[in-house]
Amino acid sequence: MPADALAHADDLADFVAASPSSFHAAAEVARRLIDAGFRQLSESEAWPAQAGGRFLVVRDGAVLAWVVPKDAGAATGARIFGAHSDSPAFKLKPRPTTGSHGWLQAGVEIYGGPLLNSWLDRELRLAGRLVLDDGTSVLAATGALLRLPQLAIHLDREVNDGLALDRQRQTQPVWGLGESDSADLLGELAATAGVDAARIRGYDIVTADAARGAVFGHDDVFFASGRLDDLASVHAGVVALERAADGFDAPHIAMLAVFDHEEVGSATRSGAAGPFLADVLERVQLSLGADREQQLRSLASSWCVSSDVGHAVHPNYPDKHDPVVQPRLGSGPILKINANQRYATDGAGAAAWNGWCAAAGVGSQEFVSNNAVPCGSTIGPITATRLGIATVDVGIPILSMHSARELAGVSDLADLARVAEVFFTA
Numbered sequence: 296m297p298a299d300a301l302a303h304a305d306d307l308a309d310f311v312a313a314s315p316s317s318f319h320a321a322a323e324v325a326r327r328l329i330d331a332g333f334r335q336l337s338e339s340e341a342w343p344a345q346a347g348g349r350f351l352v353v354r355d356g357a358v359l360a361w362v363v364p365k366d367a368g369a370a371t372g373a374r375i376f377g378a379h380s381d382s383p384a385f386k387l388k389p390r391p392t393t394g395s396h397g398w399l400q401a402g403v404e405i406y407g408g409p410l411l412n413s414w415l416d417r418e419l420r421l422a423g424r425l426v427l428d429d430g431t432s433v434l435a436a437t438g439a440l441l442r443l444p445q446l447a448i449h450l451d452r453e454v455n456d457g458l459a460l461d462r463q464r465q466t467q468p469v470w471g472l473g474e475s476d477s478a479d480l481l482g483e484l485a486a487t488a489g490v491d492a493a494r495i496r497g498y499d500i501v502t503a504d505a506a507r508g509a510v511f512g513h514d515d516v517f518f519a520s521g522r523l524d525d526l527a528s529v530h531a532g533v534v535a536l537e538r539a540a541d542g543f544d545a546p547h548i549a550m551l552a553v554f555d556h557e558e559v560g561s562a563t564r565s566g567a568a569g570p571f572l573a574d575v576l577e578r579v580q581l582s583l584g585a586d587r588e589q590q591l592r593s594l595a596s597s598w599c600v601s602s603d604v605g606h607a608v609h610p611n612y613p614d615k616h617d618p619v620v621q622p623r624l625g626s627g628p629i630l631k632i633n634a635n636q637r638y639a640t641d642g643a644g645a646a647a648w649n650g651w652c653a654a655a656g657v658g659s660q661e662f663v664s665n666n667a668v669p670c671g672s673t674i675g676p677i678t679a680t681r682l683g684i685a686t687v688d689v690g691i692p693i694l695s696m697h698s699a700r701e702l703a704g705v706s707d708l709a710d711l712a713r714v715a716e717v718f719f720t721a
Contacts, residue, residue, distance in 0.1 A: 296510075296514055296515040296516060296705055296706065297706070297709075299709060300705050300706050300708070300709040301510060301515060301705065303534070303705075303708055303709040303712065304508070304510050304518045304705045304708055304709075305510075306530070306534070307508060307518070307520070307526075307527065307530045307708060308507055308508035308509070308518075308520060310323060310526065310529075310530045310533075311507075311508050311520050311521065311522055311523075311526050311530075312507055312508070314380070314522070314526055314529075315420050315422035315436050315501075315503035315522075316356070316422040316423040316424070316434075316436070316499075316500070316501050316503065317355075317356030317357075317380035317381040317423075317555045317556075318355065318356045318422075318423055318424045318432075318434055318499070319422055319423075319434055319436060320356065320380040320526060320529060320553070321353050321355070321356050321357060321358040321380055321553065321555075322353070322434060324351075324358045324360065324529065324533055324551075324553060325351055325353055325358055325360075327533055327537070328349075328351050328360050328533065328536070328537065329351070331349075331537045331540060332349055332540065333349040333350060333351050333360055333540075334348065334349060334350050334351070335350075335351050335352065335353070336350050336351070336352045337352070338352060338354065338574075342578055342579075342582055343582070344582055344583075345363045345367065345579055345582040345583055346363055346364070346365055346366070346367045346583065347363060347364070347365035347367075348362075348363050349361075349362050349363075349540055350363075352575060354564065354565045354571050355555060355564070355565040356380050356381065356499075356555035356556075356565055357380065357553055357554050357555045357565035357566070357571055358380075358551075358553045359550065359551065359552050359553070359571065359572065359575045360536060360550065360551045361373070361548055361549060361550040361551070361575075361579065362536065362539065362540045362543045362548065362549045362550075362719075363548050363579070363583075364543060364544060364545060364546065364547070364548070365544075367548065367583055368583060368584075369580065369583050369584045369585035369586070369589040369593075370585065370589040370592040370593050370596070371546070371547060371548060371583065371593060371596075372547045372548070372593050372594070372595075372596030372597040372598075373547055373548040373549075373550050373576065373579075373593070373597040373598075374545075374547050374548070374549050374550065374597070374598050374600075374718055374719055375550045375551075375552050375572070375597065375598065375599040375600070375678075375684070376532045376535065376536070376550070376551050376552065376599075376600050376602060376715050376718060376719070377552040377553075377554065377567070377599055377600065377601045377602065377674050377675070377678060378525050378528035378529045378531075378532055378551075378552070378553050378554075378601075378602050378603065378674075379525045379528075379529075379553065379554045379555065379556075379557035379558070379561075379567070379603070379674060380525070380526070380529060380553050380554065380555050381406075381407070381555050381556055381557060381558050381559075382407070382503075382521070382522040382524055382525070382526070382558065383406060383407035383408055383409035383410075383524075383558055383697045384406045384407065384409060384501040384502045384503065385403035385404065385405060385406060385409070385414070385466065385468070385501065385502040386403060386404050386405075386406040386499070386500065386501045386502075387401065387402065387403060387404075387421070387423075387480075387498065387500040387501070388402040388403060388404050389402075390402060391403070391480050391481065391500075392475050392478055392479055392480040392481070393467065393475050394469075394473070394474065394475040394478075397472060397473070397474070398469050398471075398472060399469065399470050399471035399472060399473055399474075399475060399478050399480075400467045400468060400469050400470065400475075401421075401441055401467060401468050401470055401480055402467060403466065403467060403468065403502065405462055405466065406501060406558065406559065407558030407559055407697070408558065408697055409697055409698075409699070410695070410696075410697045410698045410699070411460050411462075411466065412458055412460065413695070413697075413698035413699040413700065414443050414466075414502075414699045415443050415444070415445040416442065416443070416444060416445050417442065417443070417504055417505070417506070417699055417700075418439035418440075418441075418442055418504075418505040418506070419439070419440065419441040419442060419443070419468060419502045419503065419504060419505055420436060420437050420438060420439060420440060420441075420502065420503045420504075420505045421435075421436070421437045421440055421441065421480075421483075421484060421500050421501070421502060421503075422434075422435065422436035422437070422500065422501060422503055423435065423436075423498060423499045423500035423501055424498065424499050424500075425481075425484060425485065425488055425490065425495050425497075425498050425500075426495070426496055426497035426498060427490060427494045427495060427496060428494045428495075428496050429494075433488045433489075433490055434488065435484040435485065435487050435488035435500070436487060437483060437484065437487055438505065439505035440470050440483065440505075441468035441469065441470045441502065442468055442469055442470075443466065443467075443468045443469075444469060468502070470483075479492060481495055481498065484498075484500065503521060503522065504521035504522075504699045504700055506521070506700065507520075508520030508521075510705055515705060516624065516625055516704060516705055516706070517624070517702060517703070517704065517705065518702070518703045518704070518705045518708060519700055519701070519702050519703075520700065520701065520703075521699055521700050521701070522701075523604060523693055523701040523702075523703050524603065524604045524693070524696055524697065524701060525557065525602070525603050525604060525690075527604065527691055527693075527703060527708055527711070528602035528603060528604070528690060528691075528711065529553050530708075530712075531602065531708065531711040531712040531715050532551040532553070532602065532712075532715055533551065534712040534715075534716075535551075535712050535713075535715035535716040535718070535719055536549060536551045536715075536719060538716050539716055539719035539720050543720070545719065545720050545721070547596070547597070548579065549719035549720070552572055552599075552678075554566050554567040554571070554572075554674055557603075557673070557674055561674060561677055567674035567677040567678055567681075568677050568681070572678065572681075572682065573681060573682060576593075576594070576682070577590065580593055594682055594683055594684055595683070597684045597685070598647065598684065598685050598686070598687075598718075599675070599678050599679070599682075599684045599685070599686040599687075600648070600686075600687055600689055600715070600718055601638075601639060601673050601674050601675030601678060601686055601687070601688045601689070602689050602690050602711065602715070603631075603673045603674070603675075603688070603690045604690045604691055604692070604693045604696060604701070604703075605622065605629045605631050605662040605690045605691070605692055605693070606622070606662065606692065606693070606694075606696060607622050607623060607624050607692035607693060607694050607704075608621035608622060608623060609694060614665075615665060615668055616665055616668075617663050617664065617665050618665075620661050620662065620663045622660045622661070622662050622692040623660070623692065623704075624692055624693075624694075624702075624703065624704030624707065625704040625705075625706050625707060626658055626660050626692075626704075626707075627652070627657055627658030627659050627660055627706075627707060627710050628652070628657065628659055628660075628689055628690065628691055628707060628710055628711045628714060629659070629660050629661065629662040629689060629690055629691065629692050630645055630648050630649070630659055630660070630661050630662065630687070630688075630689055631661075631662045631663075631673070631675075631688040631689060631690060632645070632661055632662065632663045632688075633663065633664065633670055636676055637669075637670050637671065637672040637673075637676065638670070638672070638673060638675055638676070638688035639673075639675035639676045639678070639679045639686035639687060639688050640675075640686075640687045640688045640689075641687075643685065644685065644686065644687030644688075645687070647685075647687060648687050648689055648714075651714050651717045651718050651721065652714050654717045654721055655710075655713040655714045655716070655717040656713070657710040657713050657714050658710070660692070662690075662692065673688050675687070675688040689711075689714075690711075691703055691704070691707040691708060691711050692704070692707065
């Protein structure tokens with residue numbers, strides 16, 4: 296495996312470890328880009344003239360970052376690389392300190408569509424934001440703290456014939472020993488953030504796999520990690536935007552759009568169906584002197600690449616895939632296609648994507664679902680519908696999608712970042 300691909304995977308492992316929740320992911324994107332010379336803006340303050348600048352803005356667990364060329368005008372279009380910061384998990388309920396029979400447990404609700412059995416017998420973290428009595432928010436993250444212990448086979452002799460978990464009774468993780476009235480799970484989180492638990496007035500806290508991402512396999516071809524859906528795309532976009540920002544002279548604005556809540560439908564203020572991207576694009580256009588007609592011209596000349604993971608062909612379940620179109624790990628990013636527009640790709644988008652891949656020297660492969668296995672959707676159709684921007688859906692092929700620990704090809708991860716850089720700069 297080439298050294299640059301291995302270095303990219305190692306950096307992704309660092310990025311995922313620093314991003315156990317969507318709020319941490321947005322903060323880590325901001326930290327890396329600020330270190331690269333970007334200026335963070337506040338939505339509640341006036342924004343400066345944009346031409347020739349690098350900027351970012353964070354809204355809850357979402358972040359937008361962009362580079363404006365020096366000669367940008369009122370109708371300059373944008374190249375937007377979109378991804379999402381959230382992943383399937385378990386989310387803390389109100390009054391989360393529970394337990395029975397001498398075990399301390401956490402009261403959780405299922406977030407998104409996790410592959411439930413994959414979360415069994417793993418050490419888990421808690422992470423997210425705590426909202427305090429003065430209205431401020433702080434990030435909090437524990438180390439390995441919880442576990443969902445599976446019932447021993449001696450007590451369920453038919454478990455290998457089919458495991459079905461009761462979503463309420465059998466998905467409450469343990470985190471200690473004792474009685475719930477003498478423990479405080481929020482206090483554990485508050486201690487990691489250095490705040491008094493009595494000041495907590497609200498919270499958004501999820502579980503995350505505590506194990507670090509790892510390269511393995513013959514010739515180091517595999518990379519396994521939690522939250523590759525969709526932090527692999529977020530990381531590729533950050534790396535590409537950092538590279539593109541140096542000496543940026545493209546005839547368009549380069550933008551990274553990282554949304555929250557994709558796994559639960561995107562219909563929030565920080566999701567792709569919300570107003571965040573439209574708000575920021577309008578403010579950037581206004582800062583460049585655009586009137587309404589010029590704003591529409593800008594959108595008409597813009598592109599969005601919606602990047603999310605897709606299914607690689609599974610060697611043990613080949614009948615679940617299209618019999619002809621079968622993406623493989625290590626063969627390059629995928630172009631995601633669906634006749635019913637669950638993905639936004641059309642012929643024009645396919646041609647554009649293949650051109651960017653060719654310019655990057657990267658192979659590309661297609662993904663389409665087996666007709667008997669309906670596919671999911673992405674932020675791509677949402678963005679195209681909301682803003683009318685030409686959009687193409689892409690990503691990397693993986694196995695074990697929505698598992699607590701997913702599997703990707705090392706070379707595909709680096710290749711996605713290379714294409715994203717070409718997309719920003721070409």
